[in-house]
Amino acid sequence: MKAEIIAVGSELLLGQISNTNARFISSQLAELGIDVYYQTVVGDNANRLVDSIKIAEDRADLIIFTGGLGPTKDDLTKETIARHLGEKLVMDAHALNYIEKFFKRMNRVMTENNKKQAFVIEGCTVLENKQGMAPGMLLTNEKHSYILLPGPPKEMEPMFQLEAKPLLAKLLHKETVIISQVIRFYGIGEAELETKVQDLLENQTNPTLAPLAADGEVTLRLTAKTESETEAWIKIDELQTEILNRVGKFVYGFNNDSLASKLHEILIDNNLTISAAESMTAGLFQSELAAIPGMSEALVGGMITYTEDIKVQQLGVRQEVISEFGVVSKECAEEMAFRIKEKFGTNIGVGITGVAGPDQHGGQPTGTVWIGIAFGQLAPISYKLSLSGMRNTNRLRAVKFTIHYLIRLLREQGYVKI
Amino acid sequence: MKAEIIAVGSELLLGQISNTNARFISSQLAELGIDVYYQTVVGDNANRLVDSIKIAEDRADLIIFTGGLGPTKDDLTKETIARHLGEKLVMDAHALNYIEKFFKRMNRVMTENNKKQAFVIEGCTVLENKQGMAPGMLLTNEKHSYILLPGPPKEMEPMFQLEAKPLLAKLLHKETVIISQVIRFYGIGEAELETKVQDLLENQTNPTLAPLAADGEVTLRLTAKTESETEAWIKIDELQTEILNRVGKFVYGFNNDSLASKLHEILIDNNLTISAAESMTAGLFQSELAAIPGMSEALVGGMITYTEDIKVQQLGVRQEVISEFGVVSKECAEEMAFRIKEKFGTNIGVGITGVAGPDQHGGQPTGTVWIGIAFGQLAPISYKLSLSGMRNTNRLRAVKFTIHYLIRLLREQGYVKI
Numbered sequence: 001m002k003a004e005i006i007a008v009g010s011e012l013l014l015g016q017i018s019n020t021n022a023r024f025i026s027s028q029l030a031e032l033g034i035d036v037y038y039q040t041v042v043g044d045n046a047n048r049l050v051d052s053i054k055i056a057e058d059r060a061d062l063i064i065f066t067g068g069l070g071p072t073k074d075d076l077t078k079e080t081i082a083r084h085l086g087e088k089l090v091m092d093a094h095a096l097n098y099i100e101k102f103f104k105r106m107n108r109v110m111t112e113n114n115k116k117q118a119f120v121i122e123g124c125t126v127l128e129n130k131q132g133m134a135p136g137m138l139l140t141n142e143k144h145s146y147i148l149l150p151g152p153p154k155e156m157e158p159m160f161q162l163e164a165k166p167l168l169a170k171l172l173h174k175e176t177v178i179i180s181q182v183i184r185f186y187g188i189g190e191a192e193l194e195t196k197v198q199d200l201l202e203n204q205t206n207p208t209l210a211p212l213a214a215d216g217e218v219t220l221r222l223t224a225k226t227e228s229e230t231e232a233w234i235k236i237d238e239l240q241t242e243i244l245n246r247v248g249k250f251v252y253g254f255n256n257d258s259l260a261s262k263l264h265e266i267l268i269d270n271n272l273t274i275s276a277a278e279s280m281t282a283g284l285f286q287s288e289l290a291a292i293p294g295m296s297e298a299l300v301g302g303m304i305t306y307t308e309d310i311k312v313q314q315l316g317v318r319q320e321v322i323s324e325f326g327v328v329s330k331e332c333a334e335e336m337a338f339r340i341k342e343k344f345g346t347n348i349g350v351g352i353t354g355v356a357g358p359d360q361h362g363g364q365p366t367g368t369v370w371i372g373i374a375f376g377q378l379a380p381i382s383y384k385l386s387l388s389g390m391r392n393t394n395r396l397r398a399v400k401f402t403i404h405y406l407i408r409l410l411r412e413q414g415y416v417k418i
Numbered sequence: 419m420k421a422e423i424i425a426v427g428s429e430l431l432l433g434q435i436s437n438t439n440a441r442f443i444s445s446q447l448a449e450l451g452i453d454v455y456y457q458t459v460v461g462d463n464a465n466r467l468v469d470s471i472k473i474a475e476d477r478a479d480l481i482i483f484t485g486g487l488g489p490t491k492d493d494l495t496k497e498t499i500a501r502h503l504g505e506k507l508v509m510d511a512h513a514l515n516y517i518e519k520f521f522k523r524m525n526r527v528m529t530e531n532n533k534k535q536a537f538v539i540e541g542c543t544v545l546e547n548k549q550g551m552a553p554g555m556l557l558t559n560e561k562h563s564y565i566l567l568p569g570p571p572k573e574m575e576p577m578f579q580l581e582a583k584p585l586l587a588k589l590l591h592k593e594t595v596i597i598s599q600v601i602r603f604y605g606i607g608e609a610e611l612e613t614k615v616q617d618l619l620e621n622q623t624n625p626t627l628a629p630l631a632a633d634g635e636v637t638l639r640l641t642a643k644t645e646s647e648t649e650a651w652i653k654i655d656e657l658q659t660e661i662l663n664r665v666g667k668f669v670y671g672f673n674n675d676s677l678a679s680k681l682h683e684i685l686i687d688n689n690l691t692i693s694a695a696e697s698m699t700a701g702l703f704q705s706e707l708a709a710i711p712g713m714s715e716a717l718v719g720g721m722i723t724y725t726e727d728i729k730v731q732q733l734g735v736r737q738e739v740i741s742e743f744g745v746v747s748k749e750c751a752e753e754m755a756f757r758i759k760e761k762f763g764t765n766i767g768v769g770i771t772g773v774a775g776p777d778q779h780g781g782q783p784t785g786t787v788w789i790g791i792a793f794g795q796l797a798p799i800s801y802k803l804s805l806s807g808m809r810n811t812n813r814l815r816a817v818k819f820t821i822h823y824l825i826r827l828l829r830e831q832g833y834v835k836i
Binding site for chain 1: 698
């Protein structure tokens with residue numbers, strides 16, 4: 001089964017928002033083993049939408065639409081598809097009832113244009129919208145299947161997962177098993193990694209091996225297609241073992257692991273607590289950790305010490321350290337890490353100080369970062385980065401490197417099982 | 419001039435990354451007054467890429483490619499376009515020299531596959547890559563213009579802005595002036611806003627008026643097409659005045675303003691300093707502020723008080739307040755705001771406490787947030803939110819509402835000029 005995703009919305013073509021829906025739907029289809037050959041974006045224009053549908057019908061079996069199901073005049077996806085397929089729109093009583101209840105619950109007045117959302121294409125399977133008002137639809141004819149999903153991600157994502165995905169799984173008559181495994185690296189560049197696995201990349205057949213670099217991280221995706229799940233896993237394990245032998249020290253996790261989720265797992269497994277004193281990252285390190293549910297068991301809190309005064313008066317960094325070495329220095333980062341660990345009574349203390357840019361700071365050029373880590377009774381250690389990005393890329397990279405170094409240190413100290 | 423954007427990369431079709439490049443290029447083309455009718459994503463496959471080019475040539479004058487210019491075997495954009503157009507690839511000495519220097523500067527060994535990046539399509543204008551190695555290209559024939567850009571955003575974005583955009587501006591023979599103005603709202607829903615400007619939406623001709631909702635914010639885009647810039651601005655001002663009369667109190671800014679940049683502007687203009695004590699947002703509020711260059715003049719720092727102990731022992735929240743009202747309460751939020759203001763000696767103190775989810779906390783359901791603000795000698799005030807999103811949506815919404823309430827308070831207190 002080949003799929004195409006058509007996102008409908010002039011706001012996408014004006015560059016006001018990114019097409020994150022296509023990414024989400026594509027990753028879900030990849031899990032089902034459905035190949036996506038094209039993603040298309042078209043504006044709120046009936047003629048151009050019809051043209052896109054015709055092109056997609058020529059090259060795909062399954063066409064998934066997102067956007068244009070709302071209450072406004074611009075929203076014309078279902079009307080256009082209905083006309084194209086020669087079907088009519090009918091009121092769905094269940095959806096209307098739900099919309100009315102939604103307004104009551106939100107304590108808001110229901111305007112007339114909201115009723116438009118309760119119409120669906122005749123003969124479709126209605127996909128319930130638990131997070132909003134516009135229902136989705138699945139239509140199937142001899143040649144194609146069409147799925148209509150709303151545009152807002154918080155409505156579209158649960159609708160796809162809870163309603164559309166089980167129906168798609170039924171539509172598929174799986175003959176082969178497809179298993180994918182992603183190996184996640186940090187601290188190694190894409191070209192360097194590729195050079196180390198060059199022969200594996202060149203001779204790949206089954207499993208296939210695909211490198212990807214994004215946001216400073218590199219991944220390798222191993223995909224096996226076989227007749228049984230066991231056979232697929234045996235093939236994946238073989239190749240993975242070979243890769244780990246060569247570049248295992250840069251691996252921080254697998255599949256949906258993120259640097260933060262991996263660190264969280266290690267901290268929880270070992271009953272370790274952490275605090276941080278952040279300067280250039282101004283809370284981003286702790287905020288990234290706190291994005292992981294359950295992080296409050298390990299992350300106690302910390303300080304944001306943006307100015308020199310706050311570093312000295314509130315955190316307790318010695319004035320002479322700053323006077324002698326500057327705020328962006330090995331000594332300051334290590335002292336920040338040590339002070340926050342002592343002050344907040346945690347096992348680990350982190351200090352991050354640097355120059356995010358665009359201006360230089362503390363006598364150091366943009367991109368200079370010092371990361372200090374104080375762990376238990378060990379003497380504080382530190383790492384220097386020389387980053388080349390813009391302000392907020394530098395801030396995010398500093399956070400990712402901090403987590404990477406924490407994971408590496410905890411592994412070296414024997415706190416990580418693999 | 420009609421444009422189409424073709425992003426090349428199987429990682430996009432697998433859903434591993436979002437097509438943020440299409441958003442960026444679209445927004446840049448919108449500024450130039452170039453209409454984008456379609457965005458397409460195609461994998462690292464020469465045949466399907468050729469099919470996409472043919473479709474695009476039928477419906478666009480300008481085709482912009484992004485991705486597939488790198489050193490690996492998967493990268494086949496320029497090879498495929500050259501073949502399609504009957505042109506050959508030639509070594510660009512300047513690019514090769516740059517690549518060799520790049521490796522020297524990074525102190526890394528240059529592998530042979532990197533040379534591939536120095537080849538360009540014969541007869542093109544080379545677009546310099548200041549952030550990476552693969553140069554871009556502009557080709558023009560009787561019917562079409564083709565622009566080839568690299569995939570990594572940090573290379574693509576400056577190349578577009580510094581190299582491609584000036585060339586595009588030259589290609590355009592502007593007959594009409596197109597001026598756009600975006601009005602930015604917070605604290606009002608899309609449907610409510612549309613109801614208040616319903617007649618303006620229905621009777622729009624020139625300027626056109628387009629609403630858009632994303633990430634809890636709503637915007638209205640006013641676009642005038644006229645023969646002179648003055649005339650366009652007169653038309654925009656008329657409509658804007660009418661809109662501000664009706665819903666001005668929800669407006670926080672215009673065009674590229676963000677909530678954080680607007681707050682930054684107000685703080686700097688009035689020489690005000692700010693600190694924050696964050697619980698559920700765990701540094702995200704301060705990190706969002708610090709994303710704005712120059713924020714260090716206003717943001718002094720703050721604390722992340724994730725646990726009750728830290729709130730009491732480090733920040734100085736009275737134990738009896740927590741015992742009586744809980745950590746997620748009006749009283750706790752106001753006390754957090756007051757304590758951090760006093761402790762860090764700033765004009766404004768902010769306290770954020772709440773339940774991000776998925777689990778309830780402090781006896782309150784997921785989505786409950788209390789935002790406290792202490793400003794100068796005013797008694798601390800607070801705001802309650804009942805959010806319905808997932809953990810990290812709730813955290814981000816809490817931050818945005820905090821900034822919204824700060825801007826509103828400072829406006830009510832006479833600190834904002836408009």
